[in-house]
Amino acid sequence: MAHVVLKDLVKTYGSFKAVNDVSLTVNDGEFVALVGPSGCGKTTTLNLVAGLTSITSGDIVIGDRVVNDLDPKDRDIAMVFQNYALYPQKSVYMNLAFPLQMRRLPRDEIDKKVKEAARVLDMTHLLERKPRELSGGQQQRVALGRALVRDPAVFLMDEPLSNLDAKLRVQMRSEIKRFHQDLKATIIYVTHDQLEAVTMADKMAVMNGGFLQQYDSPAQVFAHPVNMFVASFIGSPAMSLIPLEISTANGGTVLTSAEGWSLGLSPRNVQKVTKATTKKIVLGARHSTIKLHKSAVPGSIPAKVYTVEPTGDVTFVQAFLSGAIVNVSVPPNIAVTPDERIWLEFDQERMHLFDGETEMALEAS
């Protein structure tokens, strides 16, 4: 296993910058998820690491080698593709053996390794089949096995679960996580599904528009998103973002809405908003940090219910507030109906405040 370092990585296609100055370090044995919406540059970044795409500028280090100009085959990596990319004309056995054959290993050693990988992944009985005779989950496993037999320095995975159905995806998610824990493998995992990133990765790199937005542990990213993009991308349902303005009332700093109501702030939050470059502030709150009241209580804000989505153990209520839609979760025994008038109370400790101009998170000091 090895660590991976990306240094000022840039990839341009004509005038389009697909990857823009991305720098990050993946430590030995770490599981890092590259996550972001489609077109954010995450797959391009992975292809740059794999050597399938040539870099425009910057450096890629795998282990202690700068691999910028090495062919994919010389980078000591293994990759799992979204569509599995199993060789259709080869049996499962030959699919697993191919990377070893290319390395000119002796036949009996290949046989031993293939059988060992098949045993680990519980597919010994499938070895003679062709990929098209396998189910999606089995194909996925073979793809994983083909990466596994090689014992590479780094595993690269490009949305390996997105072609599976929902149930299988959850199952494979824990299998891959287990596989990482057992092998202590260095894994770079690309996904557009923030839930996969949050549940599996040691660290997640959130990307948007070719830029690395934030690189930290899922817990940190969740609790302290650096900007509005990360805040709204991570977490489901998405964090509610409400545009407000700073003003003074009764000698204190409050946030006022175009709708007329105003929200008092705790001293710490007042400290935060004074850092803003403009009067415009965006208030961010996750569904679980907002309290729903059926009648006005001090500090609460009036809103109108838009939709109610019961999921069984929790009910999600969407409400209109100052032109934004706010997600609130309530216990299933609370009956709320669309168009009902409700009052929302924000948790001062757990609310996020963003600069309305720069979209960056505001910190106390």
Add this chain to the structure above:
Amino acid sequence: MSTIAETGSRRQTRSSMRVDGWRWAGRIFLLLMLLYTAVPMIWMLITSIKSGFAATQFPPQWWPDEPTLASYRKLLDPQNSVGQDFLRFFWNSLFVSTATTILSVIVAVPAAYAFSRFTFPGRNFLFFAVLLRNMFPAVIFLVPLFILMRAIGLVNTHGSLILTYLTFGLPLAIWLLKGFYDNIPVQLEQAARIDGATRFQAFIMIVMPLSTPGIIATAIYSFIGAWNEYIYAYTFLSKNDQLTLPVGIQRFFSENTTDFPGLMAASFMMSVPVVVLFLVLQRYFVRALTEGAVKH
């Protein structure tokens, strides 16, 4: 309850009758088409085993009174001057067609792969330029190509035909193969390259085996096109010992009185390689034509 079931079943019968009607119409249509295409060939076969006199009789003998293989024996006899010519034409055709096929595959495979996988300046322009040749009837190029061939001294050589047939066959071959390569996910090559193959090895070991049906289909197209071609062969070649079958048969048999059984026997034998090729490889051929039509 029972009435509903009855109405249902009656409706079903009526609709299945309607379907049956169409099905029968379809069958009759297919039968007529079969007769239309098969009867001339059957007649060719029957005529080829008649004697010269029986072949021109009217009303015709539906089945010859004295079937004979004399025409075939004559054509395949190397001692006989007719047989010598026929066999030489046959080998000429085989040589020209095979050479055309091999060359067109050798050129079309890398060309199609490049069009499918690489982006380079002028890619689209080049790709459509390749097709430009097929937008005009072949005859338009007859005189210009003849003048060109004369200028480079290729008139009366098989090279002139091979070059010409390549200009017909290659565009189609490249288009057909490009469709094939487009259909092979690029990730397969990427996986192979990560698994330790060079780009060229990935092409040879992974992509080539997958595109075999396409290559075979392309080869058949080229072969049949070259094998049957008449106008250019007629124009470019005048020496008797170089003629290909389509021209050779025509020249040979219409000099004085036409030997119809001989002509038919020769025609039949000319179609044998094409039919055999087709039967052996038709599985690939059909797949090639439908491949890429839908996304699986």
